[in-house]
Amino acid sequence: MRTKPFLWGRIWLPWLALLLTATAPAQLIGVKTVPLAAGGQFLLFPTQNSGMGGVSIALEDPLLDPFTNPARGSQIEGLRLYSAPAFYNISDELGGGRTLPLGMLFGSRRWFGGISLTAQQLQAAEKPEFFGPVPTYVSNPSQIPYYQYPNEEQNANNLYFSGLLGTRIPGSGLAMAAGFFYAGLEAVEGVEVLYPRSQKVEQSGRLAEVRLGMLAELGERRSIEGVLLYHHADMTQDVFYPATYWWGGFEPFVEPARVERNLDRTATWGAHLQYRQPLPGEQWQAGGILTANLKTHPKIPNYELMNIPRDPGDSRALNIGGGVTRCNGPAVFGVDLVYEPIWSHTWADAAAPVETRNGDIIPAGGKTVDNRFTFSNWLLRVGVGRQDEPFGFQFGLQWRWIRYWLDQENYLEEFRRSLKTGWSEWSPSLGLSLKFPEFQLRYTGRLTLGTGRPGVSGARLASPNSGLMGSDLLIAPNGEVVVDEAMVLTHQFSVVIPLKAK
Secondary structure, three states: OOOOOHHHHHOOOOOOOOOOOOOOOOOOOOOOOOEEEOOOOOOOOOOOOOHOOOOOOOOOOOOOOOHOOOOHHOOOOOEEEEOOOEEEEEEOOEEEEEEEEEEEEEEOOOOOEEEEEEEEEEEEEOHHHHHOOOOOOOEEEEEEEEOOOOOOOOEEEEEEEEEEEEHHHHHHHEEEEEEEEEEEEOOOOOHHHHHOOEEEEEEEEEEEEEEEEEEEEEEEOEEEEEEEEEEEEEEEEEEEEEOOOEEEEEEEEEEEOEEEEEEEEEEEEEEEEEEEOOOOOOOEEEEEEEEEEEEEEEEEOOOOOOOOOOOOEEEEEEEEEEEEEEEEEEEEEEEEEEEEEEEEEEEEEEEEEEEEOOOEEEEEOOOOEEEEEEEEEEEEEEEEEOOOOOOOEEEEEEEEEEEEEEEEEHHHHHEEEEEEEEEEEEEEEEEEEEOOOOOOEEEEEEEEEEEEEEHHHHEEOOOOOOOOOOEEEOOOOOOOOEEEEEEEEEEEEEEEEEEEEO
């Protein structure tokens, strides 16, 4: 994949004021075929290790773990209140957001649980410029107005609600719990960028998720845990296209204003296993994960990046990874390596009998396009940290390499094509903390490079200046993917207050 020149000189502006991008909990594997810049929309919970690049396989995160595996709530003692406000901005006016979560967790001798509520406001990306509407016939091409539609204030408000409840099995070291998550959404970050010719995109929908978790403490710092989940994404995208004007030959061409409705539906079944144990000596610990997702995509939007209608699809995804950590007094070092193979299949069905290029007839319900994706992705996390009393700091780096092959059979045009592409995303991170008996304060930031506003070579879809806990971004590009790079800068501040001891 070709990348347009990136202005590295801009990096000094936020010094290395670093960020947290939005990542789904580890048991959800996102499918992404274009490097769309997205911020911290789903950064909803406090976390202890994100400043270390998100190292997690062999290192516990007592703040985040109960939200990824609800059975990890068994390690909570007493009552705990938290808030973790987050702010992010994408360069080149590609959007931003503000998030305010509030929640509580509790743990007693037998029962544990928690509840949280999050309010969020997202700002849409600026629209690129296009020829505007022409109310009357124009006979002279020089009179064609070059018009930029005013960027309407398109702030979207989202609301998230989650909770968990579980129990410890006395004398067994076993804990079991259930968790739920619900989001009422007016927008998913970055979607409007995928319709660059539109005037605006109005979104609405919801996310719903249920998790069942198990944790078995085996003694001698060994543990095994498992999670079963079901996640459902249901979004509607109303895309408003303005009337536009082109001069073609001797006659003008006017495309009337229209509204196109796209549906985005994905259902995910997932299973996750994780194991941790100490290595010889007192300082090292190792861990491993195995995650499997089965996704069905009843409806996939017809993004302009492809412009070939698609209806159903399905995906199978795996995460296979290992990690080690070393704890030497107050100092911690950790590294994770994850391999992610994914296989996706999408296709389009003819709504009515349609004639192919060579005169054959595809009956109603027959396939017009068939897309098969094969992914071979890698994820590396490296981080160090030190927690003295009361001050602590962390540094980390997350590197994600996405590579896939697309084989497409177009039965309507009667041709086959193959595409091989990929990209890398880099995210350096920084964490600062203050820990007191009465409360904890944390700051985490990360700067993400390698994504931006995507387009297709030979088609002007990208602007000149430019998972998912949400729905997947499963696009079959109609040419070589190019991207105008952008920086994503996110900050998260968290405060945790224990109200009483167990």
